[in-house]
Amino acid sequence: MAAHEELLQNALRQRGLRVTPDRLHVYRLLESSPLPLSIPALVEEIHATGMNQTTVYRILELFTAMGVVHPVLIGHGSVGYELIPPFRHHHHHLVCIGCNEVIDLYNCQLEHRIDEIVEPYHYKIIYHDVEIHGLCPKCQAKEAQAQSNGD
Amino acid sequence: MAAHEELLQNALRQRGLRVTPDRLHVYRLLESSPLPLSIPALVEEIHATGMNQTTVYRILELFTAMGVVHPVLIGHGSVGYELIPPFRHHHHHLVCIGCNEVIDLYNCQLEHRIDEIVEPYHYKIIYHDVEIHGLCPKCQAKEAQAQSNGD
DNA sequence: GTTTATGCAAACAGTTTGCATGTAC
DNA sequence: GTACATGCAAACTGTTTGCATAAAC
Numbered sequence: 001m002a003a004h005e006e007l008l009q010n011a012l013r014q015r016g017l018r019v020t021p022d023r024l025h026v027y028r029l030l031e032s033s034p035l036p037l038s039i040p041a042l043v044e045e046i047h048a049t050g051m052n053q054t055t056v057y058r059i060l061e062l063f064t065a066m067g068v069v070h071p072v073l074i075g076h077g078s079v080g081y082e083l084i085p086p087f088r089h090h091h092h093h094l095v096c097i098g099c100n101e102v103i104d105l106y107n108c109q110l111e112h113r114i115d116e117i118v119e120p121y122h123y124k125i126i127y128h129d130v131e132i133h134g135l136c137p138k139c140q141a142k143e144a145q146a147q148s149n150g151d
Numbered sequence: 152m153a154a155h156e157e158l159l160q161n162a163l164r165q166r167g168l169r170v171t172p173d174r175l176h177v178y179r180l181l182e183s184s185p186l187p188l189s190i191p192a193l194v195e196e197i198h199a200t201g202m203n204q205t206t207v208y209r210i211l212e213l214f215t216a217m218g219v220v221h222p223v224l225i226g227h228g229s230v231g232y233e234l235i236p237p238f239r240h241h242h243h244h245l246v247c248i249g250c251n252e253v254i255d256l257y258n259c260q261l262e263h264r265i266d267e268i269v270e271p272y273h274y275k276i277i278y279h280d281v282e283i284h285g286l287c288p289k290c291q292a293k294e295a296q297a298q299s300n301g302d
Numbered sequence: 303g304t305t306t307a308t309g310c311a312a313a314c315a316g317t318t319t320g321c322a323t324g325t326a327c
Numbered sequence: 328g329t330a331c332a333t334g335c336a337a338a339c340t341g342t343t344t345g346c347a348t349a350a351a352c
Binding site: 169170171190191194204205208 | 315316317318319325326327
């Protein structure tokens with residue numbers, strides 16, 4: 001994990017930017033979270049430490065511009081941020097539309113097919129996001145029960 | 152296209168909801184747009200017609216709950232809405248991170264692989280979103296030029 | 303010491319809510 | 328005529344901006 005923190009420090013220094021406690025702190029929060037974090041969630045976690053919320057916005061904007069994080073959809077239309085390669089393994093999300101549970105999927109294996117699909121457009125692919133939405137086993141059971149009661 | 156409008160009318164009536172000019176109007180805007188529309192964009196387009204922006208929010212919330220639209224990420228972390236099956240063909244997005252151009256991809260062919268990946272979790276898959284990010288030919292050229300000048 | 307990052311306060315934009323009015327059924 | 332949808336205004340939350348202070352290099 002310290003190895004990743006060095007990655008961030010190098011990325012900052014390469015651009016003539018400074019390594020500050022606040023930037024490291026936001027980075028560690030993102031690193032330790034299994035799920036993408038919304039800005040309000042980050043602000044809340046961080047307010048406890050005395051850090052200003054304006055700073056959270058600025059750091060997140062910076063990290064996005066640097067390619068350290070990127071925004072993804074979590075839940076119903078809200079945006080969260082998560083680390084991207086090389087700061088974190090490539091992965092996708094399996095999201096339950098019933099309870100908003102999120103499972104990370106690490107065995108992507110979609111690159112080849114994606115290359116094929118995109119080939120005619122002559123794009124240089126940087127990354128891809130996949131979100132798979134469905135019902136988890138628990139919510140399937142709930143739904144089945146609701147139907148047998150309701151109808 | 153009128154066929155789709157009937158789909159919406161049926162979906163509304165099935166739920167005891169009313170078919171109103173405003174709901175049809177928002178639906179037509181979504182149907183005629185090649186790209187997902189953000190709420191501010193919808194509000195702006197609609198303000199010209201004299202419709203209140205509160206109504207736009209309420210209709211979009213309703214359409215989301217009904218499964219007529221769903222939110223997707225467009226550009227840098229902003230959310231747009233687009234119609235989903237059966238109101239529109241299943242498709243994905245190829246997005247240029249340079250100029251924000253969006254291309255719709257209709258030949259998905261990822262279902263089988265996605266089913267494989269998700270199989271261990273016993274989810275019932277409802278739908279999936281794919282966003283592929285890269286540089287379009289023009290922005291690749293720009294980048295190449297910038298590098299030969301800069302370095 | 304210089305330049306960049308942060309804190310603070312105010313302004314701003316986007317979104318939500320309650321209630322009165324209008325409209326689809 | 329009744330129940331639902333809309334308009335309006337106000338409240339509220341999330342986000343951005345400018346400037347003074349503090350910290351990294």
